[in-house]
Amino acid sequence: MLSGELVRARSHPALGRVAVAIGLALVIAVAMGFLLVPIVALVTYQPPGRLIDELGSPVTTQAIVVSLKTNAAAMLLTLALGTPLAYAIGRHRFRGRRLVITLIELPLVMPPAVAGIALLVAFGRLGLLGHVLSVLGIHIAFTPTAVVMAIVFVASPFYIRGAIGAFEAVDATLLDVAGTLGAGPLRRMLRVALPLARVGLGASAALAFARGIGEFGATILFAGSFPGTTQTLPLAVYSLFDANLDQAVAVGVLLLVIAGAILLTAKLLWSWPGSRST
Amino acid sequence: MARLEVDVALGRRAFELRAELALEAAETMVLIGPSGSGKSSLLRVLAGLERPQRGRIALADELWLDTGRGVFLSAERRRVGYVPQDYGLFPHLSVAANVRFAAGRSRPDLLERFGIAALARSRPGELSGGERQRVALARAIAREPRLLLLDEPFAALDAVTRIAVRDELGAALRELALPTLLVSHAFEDAALLADRVAVLDAGRLAQVAGAAELVARPATATVAALTGANVLAGTATATARGCRVLVEGGGELLSDTTAQGPVTIAIHPWELAIAETGSSTLHDRVVGVHPRDGGLLVKLERFSVQLRRDAPAAGSIVAGASVGLRVEPADVRVLH
Numbered sequence: 001m002l003s004g005e006l007v008r009a010r011s012h013p014a015l016g017r018v019a020v021a022i023g024l025a026l027v028i029a030v031a032m033g034f035l036l037v038p039i040v041a042l043v044t045y046q047p048p049g050r051l052i053d054e055l056g057s058p059v060t061t062q063a064i065v066v067s068l069k070t071n072a073a074a075m076l077l078t079l080a081l082g083t084p085l086a087y088a089i090g091r092h093r094f095r096g097r098r099l100v101i102t103l104i105e106l107p108l109v110m111p112p113a114v115a116g117i118a119l120l121v122a123f124g125r126l127g128l129l130g131h132v133l134s135v136l137g138i139h140i141a142f143t144p145t146a147v148v149m150a151i152v153f154v155a156s157p158f159y160i161r162g163a164i165g166a167f168e169a170v171d172a173t174l175l176d177v178a179g180t181l182g183a184g185p186l187r188r189m190l191r192v193a194l195p196l197a198r199v200g201l202g203a204s205a206a207l208a209f210a211r212g213i214g215e216f217g218a219t220i221l222f223a224g225s226f227p228g229t230t231q232t233l234p235l236a237v238y239s240l241f242d243a244n245l246d247q248a249v250a251v252g253v254l255l256l257v258i259a260g261a262i263l264l265t266a267k268l269l270w271s272w273p274g275s276r277s278t
Numbered sequence: 279m280a281r282l283e284v285d286v287a288l289g290r291r292a293f294e295l296r297a298e299l300a301l302e303a304a305e306t307m308v309l310i311g312p313s314g315s316g317k318s319s320l321l322r323v324l325a326g327l328e329r330p331q332r333g334r335i336a337l338a339d340e341l342w343l344d345t346g347r348g349v350f351l352s353a354e355r356r357r358v359g360y361v362p363q364d365y366g367l368f369p370h371l372s373v374a375a376n377v378r379f380a381a382g383r384s385r386p387d388l389l390e391r392f393g394i395a396a397l398a399r400s401r402p403g404e405l406s407g408g409e410r411q412r413v414a415l416a417r418a419i420a421r422e423p424r425l426l427l428l429d430e431p432f433a434a435l436d437a438v439t440r441i442a443v444r445d446e447l448g449a450a451l452r453e454l455a456l457p458t459l460l461v462s463h464a465f466e467d468a469a470l471l472a473d474r475v476a477v478l479d480a481g482r483l484a485q486v487a488g489a490a491e492l493v494a495r496p497a498t499a500t501v502a503a504l505t506g507a508n509v510l511a512g513t514a515t516a517t518a519r520g521c522r523v524l525v526e527g528g529g530e531l532l533s534d535t536t537a538q539g540p541v542t543i544a545i546h547p548w549e550l551a552i553a554e555t556g557s558s559t560l561h562d563r564v565v566g567v568h569p570r571d572g573g574l575l576v577k578l579e580r581f582s583v584q585l586r587r588d589a590p591a592a593g594s595i596v597a598g599a600s601v602g603l604r605v606e607p608a609d610v611r612v613l614h
Binding site: 179181 | 382
């Protein structure tokens, strides 16, 4: 019986290939469908005109403003602090380097809710540093500053990790030559390393920005969800979910468009011709 | 004038690099040696890109390094013109901007002088090998260096371009009249460009001398091999007028040099002659014959022989044939 099947299979090799192809096509269709159906459902939930009207409501416009402000501030902080840090790690070999990189990567795998709680018990009124801060009259928790901190904590590792790789990829000889041509450490970084790493830095920044725009868990625990001050777009989706599903879906579509645009930007940057060296 | 004095020791994985050199003002010294002998490391030490464990580097009245006194001038404070392998041009900057990086201002005069004014707006990626070298040199000169360091300037070039670029560099170096240290793995480059040649072998200077002197009197087997000599092991027995050397692989030769025991001998290809097998005490088998330098290079299993094209035996040398070899005892250099 078994040998008979083998003989038949061998005598019709084309049939076997067709069966494999059909099977593969089915698997691909199911997987893609699973990923695409929710997106299609979100976008087609209401007609486009209605969607734009919903986005004009006060709650949504407030959330857009809060999201833009806090993410812009978080991005600036991430670039200003993350770039020199990534440069130092990317261009130097030192004891404990891998440990430092692992620590930077920790927020990537930490559940966002845990990040929020951690920030709260560190900087909240009763937290580790919160007491000292409140003596100084500084209150961070449940303010826009808390939103910015939550975003930086969760999203900056995306940038720093990519930036380390981008700086590592810069040809060491060029930095050496820059030194012999009279350039000190700062000029070597600004005039040689930064321009040569710019594509990798840009793509990493885009990914970090995407992560920041979508930040939810850490923000809601550390900053709360107060419309106009700490309620970002993802938090607005959550709070509108009960009250006004149409609006929640509209904000969802907006976030989807932003995320898609950022992903496309990052991909275009990576595939930029000759972006690595010229 | 600016005389360079170097005495350094740098720990490497395989060996410790130790070198003591003095370069006269306007002297071009070519540093040759086998791969991994420490040539590039020595250049990097001089440029200030590596910090030796011990040593002293002084250029005229300027002290660049003195480990005993804790002096170390970083690369950006040394005023060296360093051109690494593949030239190290900044790919994101134009030719003019590359030169400006070193000068701190525009230097159209330098672009003019090195014949690259027409390329001012080009990126390094668009240039030929020869053009890249000119840009690298112009940029190094824009630094107004007191010492020029060139690492394998011809490594990236094809055989034809190499000759043109080497001639061009030779002319430029004569005109610049700076103390120059140039690293190469080819003795030919050294012979054509150098006032003196320094041979580095496993981190040590084996010999520092003019190219002709290295050919005539190599100090070590490595030096002899780098100059293109046949280098073979053998055993010497002292005679009244020198020694008789039993060559490894069979056969014997007479030398004017007195020696006894295990030796290394060096004979240049043009010092060997093909002889009748019967009249010779040394034989070898022909591997191949090809024209070179207006004559013929005969590759044997153990030796290479350079013959004139009209040498009597030239016509009868074919692959696989056994031939006799003859050499004047004065040309058999015995190295210990």
